[in-house]
Amino acid sequence: MKRLFLIALLVTASAAAQVRAANPVNLKCEYLVNPIGLDAKQPRFTWQMNDKRPGAAQSAYQLFVYSDAQGKQLVWQTDKINGQDILATYQGKPLSPFSKYWWKVQLWDHAGKSSQSPLASFETGMMGDAWQGKWITDTDDKDLKPAAYFRKTFPAARKIASARAYIAVAGLYELYINGEKIGNHRLDPMYTRFDRRNLYVTYDVTKQLQSGTNAIGVLLGNGWYNHQSTAVWDFHNAPWRARPAFCLDLRITYSDGSQEVIKSNDDWKTALSPVIFNSIYTAEHYDARLELPGWNTHLVSTMHNGSR
Template structure:
């Protein structure tokens, strides 16, 4: 836990000395790791003839919750039922009382989420958390938000989506009838360490407020429908007035097993420009990327309020140039045309 001790050869968690083994991955057998702790490590190797290699650079890792008992926040949601289509916003404003040394956000979600601090989205992850059996296990993700917080007032914003938790579309494998299905919910602890050594934890609870977002429908299989007329500018900032927002409600945890997500996150790794553009009639444009990808479309449009723009994705086209979705098991948009 001390990089200086490591340099001097006096590691205080695990000191192995030279270990003769044909196994590349040596199991840790030092002192029990503690939650919320940074550990430093380095390795030296010898070849089969005993010739030493160079000592590695000092590396580090940080532990998270490690145990259910370390969570302090409550699971919260809005008061709506599973059939309501618009996705909910949540917000909270708190005051950081001292100069901040470090801050971590630990967020567990039944559904999907986007987290923002002081008006800016945190991380470039997409579709977190990953799929799990929600009534048996829930995943949490950790973020370093030291740079996003400041002394004084701070605003936290969360947008929740249905994901695999509340499947509103008819789905393969009957996810729409899953035994865990409920309105999306989340639990979050923000653990702040101040320069004076004191620690404060900001948690989800009754102080949070909720409102409906411009995301009027979302399905992991179908689509996201966004109505820009319903935007609430600055909803995740300290200056926003949330007097019309509603109180949140407490929810039971979906399971009693909340563990860290260990999969690599889904993130944007490349920007692909359109290869060809074909206009069909007055209102249909076919953009061909020249590749089959998993990604997110980005377009800029202008028009009158209420104009509907639909993005339709496919892997091939018909002879007439229109996109062909016949090879995809598509569950189309709701019949109310929302």
């Protein structure tokens, strides 16, 4: 009986110790968990405090940003800042494009006890750096109905450490690498005033690449960019209307530290796809008789050079 009583006391004491810990949790950069492809020159950091004690509150915090995963190469840190703020904005030296950073937060509870979070990360994107790829399309005919396929094959003779695909599209798209669709979004990228700006999306495609020959495939749709149906607010008369186009940089870092950029240019192959019509208003029409099996792999050779 005494032994059971002691065990109960130990369990209770352990639980109480865990409750007393004020841990920083839910670390986010630009409101995303470990994001990649950030273009914000002064990203924002947020966190929460996990403390179930009555009256628990953060009394101060300090933020640290590093250029290495071990947390040794300090890039920027705040002073110890008193208060309950759970948002801080980066104020350090300019961040480099295509670079990964790690960060953590140390906070103090209402009793003055401190605790630190594990390291979180964020990765910068283009950051205004020049694209190596160029905008390509298959024709100047904005009234052509079928959506276009594009593909390019390339060799990877060395071991790949990491790879990122950066793609900007006038229209809508699906991106494939070695036959696998990349990402789970639909209707990317979101609408913008296309004659003023175009958005790009970043993907981690390290796992999709392989040693030997690789293939990239892109399927382009009209979206709001090339509205072929009569539309409210005259989108079919928009001054930017043109055949959908895209610009892509696939940046590969090899295990020996060397880098290579596979880019969109005139040597991509193109063909009309089985998507014979597509419109934001009037849906997508698909003719399976026109399929090109393996179009987004290195196995098919029925597409032709013709990107513009």
